[in-house]
Amino acid sequence: MGVAVMARMTNGWVFVLVLIAVLGACILVYAAIVCWPQRIPKDQSVNGIRERIEDEERQKRRCDRG
Template sequence: MIVLGWVAVVGIPLIVFIAAVLWPERIPKDRTVEAIRKRVEVDDQRNRHGDNGRRWRRY
């Protein structure tokens, strides 16, 4: 019975901690390779047309 108590007190939190540390985190949609590529292409198109992003700046 004492062994079962130690498993509950030490083992379960240890398993939860290891799972929380090693579990892969989901990548937000705006941080994917595809989203970054689209932003770069849009910036390149703006720069080619001489806009240089001026309409987005407030100064």
């Protein structure tokens, strides 16, 4: 009878440990997704915006001349 009780307790602890591991992994994956830096699209970077402004200014100068 003592062995059966020990087996049940071991199964219970294994379940608890696996549950904690799975929940911990889920939390880590969620944190990684939320905190991972996203790449800024090229046209929204500082250089991309600068190029767009310069292109617009060049087009305005062409229109003013012609």
